[in-house]
Amino acid sequence: MNISAKPKTIDVEIHGNFVDGREIEAGAGEMLDVRNPATGDVIARIPNSTADDVDRAMKSARAAFEGRPWGGMDIRARARLVNRLADAFEANLEQLYRLETLNNGRPLNETRAQLSRLPDFFRYFAGLALARRDAVIPVEGSYLNYTLRTPIGIVANCTPFNHPLMILCKSLAAVLASGCVTVVKPSEYTPLTTLKLAQIFSEAGLPPGVFNIVLGLGQSTGKMLAEHGDINKLVLTGGTEAGRIAGSAAAKVFAHQTLELGGKTPVMVFDDFDIDQAVNYAAFGAFIGAGQTCVCASRHLVQAGVYDEFVEKLRTKTKNIRIGDPFDPATQLGPVISARQRDRVLSYAKFGHEDGARLVTGGVAAKVPGHENGYFVEPTVFADVKSDMRIFQEEVFGPFTSVTPFKDEEEALRLANDSPFGLAAAIRTRDIGRAHRVAAHVKAGIVWINDHHRLDPASPWGGIDDSGIGREFGTESFNDHFNTKSVMVATGDQPFDWYRDTAAQRRLN
Known part of the structure; x- marks a missing residue:
């Protein structure tokens, strides 16, 4: 596939699954x-992989986990290899930028800015592997008690279309650094950079079977992977209903789970914050990635005194966003992933009208010359949105945001927490006390104060309630890839015979 420049004509490539360190043909399923x-x-x-295809990938992963080249690798050797993979990733960034833009439609500038950070995910977790220490626990009596951590095994990972490589690498870096293995089911919309990264890592020395890929639909291949009896951990990023289905299946085999699911991020804008800066953050949070992010700034709650000014300035900012060809450096907003997703976003514009919200701008498909068959949507803003409206409560997953006024801090928190989701929240204020009070009481796993959509491999990432369970990144994620074994050693040499001296015993355990 020629992606060295802006693509004009593309040869349709036929891909298979990636198993045992190479791409192979799948079974006789549909294409x-x-x-x-x-x-x-x-x-x-x-x-669309079959049960036999999934079994083949799982057997490859199990053989790698138990085999000497990977399972027997020294921790320091593994950390060196993970750092080498990061270097190989970095050396291929230009190709990966372009392939991801081609496959998921994000503007090249966005893709470059996101993917260039990913090699450091692997370096961070390689560092955790080297710094790892198991505990010695003080206990009563003449005993030494210590823990041993062993890699948990096979991690099944179902990744979404919105950030194909970034969300893969959030899990993959911890998997490799901990000594686990993985079978990945990427979104059927965006499998190409996942396949490419597996090839890059294989050529850089990753043993066969450590990183396998099965391709197909979530409701078939993804379901078979999540319910497979040999998985030890399930990682899934996707919609809440998909998480419920996959999580229920994985629970039947007692697999550990990390699920990052839906979101409806509230952004609370207080009247002491610079209004132009608030609008700039609003546009970034709502429309980056065409709004197809779980932490999209989809509910703007704005204090009454600056509400009208905020809405008007956001309208102007939004109308000036340049929609176009993702490979054009001037483009600021690309398409959504599919015709189905475009139609979903437009249906919520209809719901907004029906429920009595005020359309500020957008709400229609965008026309891009030369891309008449692309899935473009004008960035959309609705104002005067009430908390019982569908556009306030339901995740849209597109370039779409709402604005709602509030009177004071108490009402801002009430509106922010009026949601089944709890992934992320943002606060705009110059009052340091208010910032920390609101951060402590808002229902979210991630909170940004005077910023949005920032992450770091050292900072835990995940939500509560309908936004999922578990954490990616940080020591929390790394530690969740191990089973902990407690070892109790009797260090005294006193004789022991419970049944000869039962009456004199003072404790059973």
Whole structure:
């Protein structure tokens, strides 16, 4: 596939699963089209993998986990290898930037800014592997008690279309640094950079079977992977209902789980914050990635005294966002992933009208010359939105945000917490006491004060309630890839015979 420059004509490539360190043909299942969302053109075809295909990948992973080349690798040698993989990733960034833009439609500038950080995910977790220490626990009596941590095993990972490589690497870096293995099911919309990264890592020396990929639909291949009896941990990023289904399946085999699910991020803008800066953050939070992020700034709650000014300035800012070809450096907003997703976003514009909200701008499909078959949507803002409206409560997953006024801090928190979700929240204020009070009481796993959408591999990432369970990044994620074994050693040499001296015993355990 020629992606060295802006693509004009693309040969449709046929891809198979990645198992045992190489791409292989899948079984006799149906083939699925992979499309460029900016043009609607088919750019690749992939299999909808069968149960036999999933079994083959799982057997490869288990053999690698138990085999000497990976399972017997020294911790320091593994950390060196993970750092070498980071270097290989970095050396191939230009190709990965372009392939990801082609496959998921994000503007090249966005893709470059996101993917350039990913090699450091691996370096961070390689550092945790080297710094790892198991505990010695003080206990009563003449005993030494210590813990041993062993890698948990096979991690099944179902990744979404919105940030294909970034969300993969949030899990993959911890998997490799901990000594686990993985079988990944990427979104059927965006499998190409996942396949490419597996090839890059294999060529850089990752042993066969450590990183396997099965391709296909979530409701078939993804379901078979999540319910497979040999998985030890399930990692899934996706919608809340998908998480419920996959999580229930994985629970039947007692697999550990990390699920990052839906979100409806509230952004609380207080009247002491610079209004222009608040608008700039609002546009960034709502429309980056065409709004297809779980932490999209989808509910703006604005204090009454600056509400009208905020809405008007956000309207102007939004109307000036440049929509176009993702490979054009001037483009600021690309397409959504599919015709289905475009129609979903537009249906919520209809709901906003029906429920009595005021359309400020957008709400229609965007026309991009030369890309008439692309899945473009004008960035959309609704104002005067009430908390019982569908556009306030439900996740849209597109370039779409709402604005709601509030009177005081108490009402801001009430509106922010009026949601089944609890992934992220943001606060805009110059009052340091208020910032920390609100951060402590808002229902969210991630809070940004005077910022948005920032992450770091050292900072835990995840939500509560309908936004999922578990954490990625940080020591929390690394530690969750191990089973902990407690070892109790009797260090005294006194004789012991419970049944000869039962009456004199003072404790049973």
